[in-house]
Amino acid sequence: MTEALKLAVVGHTNVGKTSLLRTLTRDIGFGEVSHRPSTTRHVEGARLSVDGEPLLELYDTPGLEDAIALLDYLERLERPGERLDGPARTARFLDGSEARQRFEQEAKVLRQLLASDAGLYVIDAREPVLAKYKDELAVLAGCGKPLLPVLNFVAQPGHRDEEWRQALARLGLHALVRFDSVAPPVDGERRLYESLALLLEQARPKLQRLIEDHEAQAAARLASGQRLIAELLVDVAACRRSVAAQPELERGAIRELHDAVRRREQRCVEALLRLYAFRQDDAAASDLPLLDGRWGDDLFNPETLKQLGVKIGGGMAAGAAAGAGVDLMVGGITLGAAALLGAIAGGGAQTARHYGNRLLGKLKGQRELSVDDAVLRLLALRQRQLLAVLATRGHAATEAIRLATPQDQGWREGKLPEALQRCRAHPEWSSLNPGARLQDGERQMALDELQAELRQG
Amino acid sequence: MTVRPSPDLTPLDRIWLTEAVRLREEHAGPLDDDEANRQARTQGGDLPALIERRALWLAHRDGLIEALRHWRQGARLGALALILLALFTGAGLAFAALGDGQRPVNVFWALGSLLGLNLLTLLGWLLGLLLTGDSSGALGRLWLWLSEKLARDARAAQLAPALLSLLHQRRLSRWLLGTGVHALWLLAMASALLTLLALLATRRYGFVWETTILGENAFVGLTQAFGALPALLGFSVPDVEQIRASGALAGDLDGDLDGARQRWAGWLVGVLLVYGLLPRLLLASLCLWRWRRGRAALTLDLNLPAYRLLRERLQPPSERLGIRDAAPAQLHAPTAGAQLDGSAGAVLVAIELDGSRPWPPALSKGIADAGILDDREGRRRLLDQLTRFPPARLAVACDPRRSPDRGTLALIGELSRCAAATRVWLLQAPPGEALDSARLEDWHQALDTLGLTHSSCAPLRWLETGHD
Numbered sequence: 023m024t025e026a027l028k029l030a031v032v033g034h035t036n037v038g039k040t041s042l043l044r045t046l047t048r049d050i051g052f053g054e055v056s057h058r059p060s061t062t063r064h065v066e067g068a069r070l071s072v073d074g075e076p077l078l079e080l081y082d083t084p085g086l087e088d089a090i091a092l093l094d095y096l097e098r099l100e101r102p103g104e105r106l107d108g109p110a111r112t113a114r115f116l117d118g119s120e121a122r123q124r125f126e127q128e129a130k131v132l133r134q135l136l137a138s139d140a141g142l143y144v145i146d147a148r149e150p151v152l153a154k155y156k157d158e159l160a161v162l163a164g165c166g167k168p169l170l171p172v173l174n175f176v177a178q179p180g181h182r183d184e185e186w187r188q189a190l191a192r193l194g195l196h197a198l199v200r201f202d203s204v205a206p207p208v209d210g211e212r213r214l215y216e217s218l219a220l221l222l223e224q225a226r227p228k229l230q231r232l233i234e235d236h237e238a239q240a241a242a243r244l245a246s247g248q249r250l251i252a253e254l255l256v257d258v259a260a261c262r263r264s265v266a267a268q269p270e271l272e273r274g275a276i277r278e279l280h281d282a283v284r285r286r287e288q289r290c291v292e293a294l295l296r297l298y299a300f301r302q303d304d305a306a307a308s309d310l311p312l313l314d315g316r317w318g319d320d321l322f323n324p325e326t327l328k329q330l331g332v333k334i335g336g337g338m339a340a341g342a343a344a345g346a347g348v349d350l351m352v353g354g355i356t357l358g359a360a361a362l363l364g365a366i367a368g369g370g371a372q373t374a375r376h377y378g379n380r381l382l383g384k385l386k387g388q389r390e391l392s393v394d395d396a397v398l399r400l401l402a403l404r405q406r407q408l409l410a411v412l413a414t415r416g417h418a419a420t421e422a423i424r425l426a427t428p429q430d431q432g433w434r435e436g437k438l439p440e441a442l443q444r445c446r447a448h449p450e451w452s453s454l455n456p457g458a459r460l461q462d463g464e465r466q467m468a469l470d471e472l473q474a475e476l477r478q479g
Numbered sequence: 480m481t482v483r484p485s486p487d488l489t490p491l492d493r494i495w496l497t498e499a500v501r502l503r504e505e506h507a508g509p510l511d512d513d514e515a516n517r518q519a520r521t522q523g524g525d526l527p528a529l530i531e532r533r534a535l536w537l538a539h540r541d542g543l544i545e546a547l548r549h550w551r552q553g554a555r556l557g558a559l560a561l562i563l564l565a566l567f568t569g570a571g572l573a574f575a576a577l578g579d580g581q582r583p584v585n586v587f588w589a590l591g592s593l594l595g596l597n598l599l600t601l602l603g604w605l606l607g608l609l610l611t612g613d614s615s616g617a618l619g620r621l622w623l624w625l626s627e628k629l630a631r632d633a634r635a636a637q638l639a640p641a642l643l644s645l646l647h648q649r650r651l652s653r654w655l656l657g658t659g660v661h662a663l664w665l666l667a668m669a670s671a672l673l674t675l676l677a678l679l680a681t682r683r684y685g686f687v688w689e690t691t692i693l694g695e696n697a698f699v700g701l702t703q704a705f706g707a708l709p710a711l712l713g714f715s716v717p718d719v720e721q722i723r724a725s726g727a728l729a730g731d732l733d734g735d736l737d738g739a740r741q742r743w744a745g746w747l748v749g750v751l752l753v754y755g756l757l758p759r760l761l762l763a764s765l766c767l768w769r770w771r772r773g774r775a776a777l778t779l780d781l782n783l784p785a786y787r788l789l790r791e792r793l794q795p796p797s798e799r800l801g802i803r804d805a806a807p808a809q810l811h812a813p814t815a816g817a818q819l820d821g822s823a824g825a826v827l828v829a830i831e832l833d834g835s836r837p838w839p840p841a842l843s844k845g846i847a848d849a850g851i852l853d854d855r856e857g858r859r860r861l862l863d864q865l866t867r868f869p870p871a872r873l874a875v876a877c878d879p880r881r882s883p884d885r886g887t888l889a890l891i892g893e894l895s896r897c898a899a900a901t902r903v904w905l906l907q908a909p910p911g912e913a914l915d916s917a918r919l920e921d922w923h924q925a926l927d928t929l930g931l932t933h934s935s936c937a938p939l940r941w942l943e944t945g946h947d
Contacts, residue, residue: 060885066802079800150831242787249784466647
């Protein structure tokens with residue numbers, strides 16, 4: 023196995039080096055991130071592997087804070103009449119005593135850069151181009167390693183992208199990457215690694231492999247997320263409660279149904295967060311449209327539906343039994359009979375028996391509760407929204423993102439997918455019902471169809 | 480516990496157990512899998528191999544492999560019972576068709592009892608294959624239900640659903656079930672054929688056909704139509720005369736009675752072989768072939784969310800390497816001070832301002848403007864100057880939007896050592912912008928540590944007069 027490519031992530035203090043590492047490693051717990059300068063005071067590494075083969079090692083370093091004084095000091099290290107090149111001067115500095123005292127932190131950075139194949143020089147693009155940054159680059163250049171400037175925070179207002187470009191060009195650094203570690207562009211990682219491959223030609227195959235694997239993983243993660251949402255929708259659509267037709271019992275059953283659906287949605291949210299390696303109690307997760315890892319707006323509040331633009335029927339708008347469509351006596355029987363026929367056509371004795379019971383219940387004056395279409399739409403809309411945010415969110419996000427209302431017109435107003443309608447007739451498909459058959463072949467088929475629907479719409 | 484997964488597991492068993500473990504984790508929450516993961520990782524391999532090895536390790540620990548063995552034993556016993564049932568059914572069919580030889584055999588009744596049920600179920604199977612998309616069908620569900628009832632411990636409870644879900648992946652259950660059903664019917668038909676031959680060999684049967692409303696020609700045509708295919712294989716077909724003769728009352732026949740019997744017997748055997756045995760043989764082979772091909776193509780569906788999470792643990796795309804170079808016990812701290820001898824005058828200096836704000840502010844005559852410090856040369860020049868002519872009051876203006884790094888603090892400290900009194904002026908944000916309160920707090924802390932007075936109001940009055 024070949025050696026992994028080693029990269030040192032360097033830069034001024036407080037420009038987001040640890041954040042960049044978090045985003046690149048998708049590890050939200052890596053290091054410590056805060057607004058304070060000198061948060062990271064040690065060198066810490068992380069390794070990226072593909073199929074068990076290590077390809078890239080990234081090292082987080084302390085921030086350079088005193089580069090002006092260090093550059094002065096480095097220049098004084100040259101004895102009269104002597105002409106040292108960068109690496110020799112850096113080596114002499116590292117051997118000296120100041121490397122353990124005043125410039126202890128800077129020495130760590132330089133040592134790590136010397137031990138690496140290249141450096142990523144992280145820049146806070148909102149900062150003006152100050153002389154100290156130029157001196158930092160001069161100090162780093164003394165290590166004789168290729169440097170790739172990474173403009174961080176370019177997605178935020180007030181960045182000075184152009185100024186930095188010009189300044190870096192004057193210093194001879196023409197290749198640079200814009201990469202916002204909070205809201206990384208979709209192809210951000212690809213561009214970062216491709217630019218690196220330009221600097222380190224021999225590492226191109228490794229970087230290419232990393233790019234391809236990461237993109238494949240991203241697509242697979244998205245598919246998994248859609249699967250989780252499809253399962254949620256099937257579970258909720260197929261959920262049914264039978265209750266005697268007495269207002270009091272009905273209210274209790276509706277409350278119970280609501281709670282079950284809320285818990286189910288919460289499970290989906292948690293699964294999505296886990297899938298994208300966010301933790302519920304993370305600062306990053308708290309800026310999602312979630313509160314402490316939960317949706318703030320209640321699922322069964324008509325207001326929530328309105329906010330997401332889901333049209334609601336009269337009964338729900340009045341707030342009566344919001345979200346639980348009560349299958350009335352007549353309607354219930356027709357639905358039951360149709361479903362029974364469908365079940366017989368499908369050849370399932372089990373299903374037929376289930377419907378027999380339901381019909382019997384109807385005749386005994388029981389009512390069936392199921393979850394309203396509008397709630398299904400809402401679930402689909404906001405879980406998709408969450409998935410979309412998660413997919414584009416860096417693991418370093420520390421500031422809130424405002425969500426635009428999703429343009430999911432299809433889910434908001436159009437016909438619900440046929441597969442979802444089918445779930446209505448199969449109570450045994452819902453994990454919320456007793457006696458669920460989750461491995462049922464038809465259920466899996468419905469899941470596949472829904473997943474495809476979620477991918478498109 | 481060192482575990483080598485049993486070598487006698489077939490690839491299907493392995494993938495089946497893997498699926499069962501996945502379902503178990505899905506239903507009962509994640510298992511304690513640290514050791515399993517480690518074991519799997521140390522042996523290396525690609526992701527499906529790792530997942531499989533982990534699952535087998537867990538399956539072994541939790542007795543799933545044992546359960547699978549029991550299950551297989553049960554399945555074998557069941558199969559044996561079914562085979563016996565098929566053999567007896569076939570023999571019974573043949574007995575029922577031919578009777579005890581006391582009375583002549585009605586050929587079409589015999590044919591109906593030999594083939595009728597077989598052809599009806601075959602038709603049912605074909606219809607099911609064509610019409611329903613549901614691959615597991617009624618039999619599959621029956622089996623699932625049975626195994627649920629029979630599963631004695633919870634560990635094995637996921638075995639049957641796992642197999643079904645696995646088979647669903649490639650729509651294999653219809654082929655597996657088809658293989659079973661057709662093989663059983665094949666056995667039954669073979670048993671019927673043998674019994675038929677044995678009976679025909681050892682007893683003497685007369686063959687007749689009877690009708691109330693149909694004509695003779697209908698039976699002649701039917702007999703010859705049925706016999707056409709077997710005739711290609713060399714089976715005899717009664718000629719028209721013999722057929723007609725069999726329509727008359729038995730025994731009322733002159734001529735070659737034995738010849739007609741033999742021809743009828745040959746015809747019956749041929750029809751049973753071609754319409755009973757051969758279709759089942761062909762279908763059983765087809766199903767077996769599809770099943771084998773499908774089984775070989777079975778893989779883990781790595782896109783399942785459960786496997787996505789496992790991948791992170793078995794082949795972590797990123798791992799922490801730990802701290803390479805530890806943090807120092809304490810950072811080098813810049814210090815402030817004051818130069819007390821021979822100082823006079825007041826100086827205002829700004830550090831690292833960007834061009835967006837007007838600088839300097841209007842100053843009265845007594846205050847010297849030292850400009851904006853940014854690069855090394857400027858710093859050195861000013862420090863030289865201040866060391867030579869230390870001012871009585873020095874105000875340092877900073878932009879709190881920059882971060883208070885050690886370099887800047889060291890510079891402020893160095894400047895403060897050149898003046899009798901130093902104050903830091905933390906500038907307000909330019910119009911239309913706001914200061915980051917967290918960063919402002921950092922500045923306050925850093926300056927407090929340095930021991931310098933700081934304020935966000937312009938200290939111009941202090942510079943001028945020495946008091947506020």
